[in-house]
Amino acid sequence: DTGVSQDPRHKITKRGQNVTFRCDPISEHNRLYWYRQTLGQGPEFLTYFQNEAQLEKSRLLSDRFSAERPKGSFSTLEIQRTEQGDSAMYLCASSFSLLVGTGTSNEQFFGPGTRLTVL
């Protein structure tokens, strides 16, 4: 297993453009999380999936953000009409939970992140 992978690793875009990031979790993991991290801060929770179901979404996540995990494997995070304030590192993490509701009992494995710069 090669761990969690994310693509692209870097993305530079102009304000107003749409961007999409991909995350491939560890294959047997059924939980997938998206976080955003800015310089000097800890990862900020955005949303998470249990298999293909999106179970929670942060109130900080505006309507311009959408995430999918259509087959319960890889996930995509799309940001529409990007703003300069969206510039950050976007991290994906995965974990395995035997039972619904035990997700935070298990370690999360993080991917290398996608660094977004909005000009």
Add this chain to the structure above:
Amino acid sequence: QQPVQSPQAVILREGEDAVINCSSSKALYSVHWYRQKHGEAPVFLMILLKGGEQKGHDKISASFNEKKQQSSLYLTASQLSYSGTYFCGTAYNNNDMRFGAGTRLTVKP
């Protein structure tokens, strides 16, 4: 709600000890500790699930005081490889986690 970490930064000499604290204003379900080196993803260190639970990982250990709603990470006989930013992640339910702002640890020879 985001947990509060202290101190924000600490500088050690090789072989010295350090304690990093993580406090929450709400009752905790679990506490996670991660270390992140510059330009890299966070790496898992340990999870504490029960009040009063202590775990160890080489010379890094942690405690969880459920009553005080806080956790502490103990680094003993620090090594150069311990340098990085340490984050606690606190879970208030079974589903999602909130990270603190981090404690930057620098170990000098």
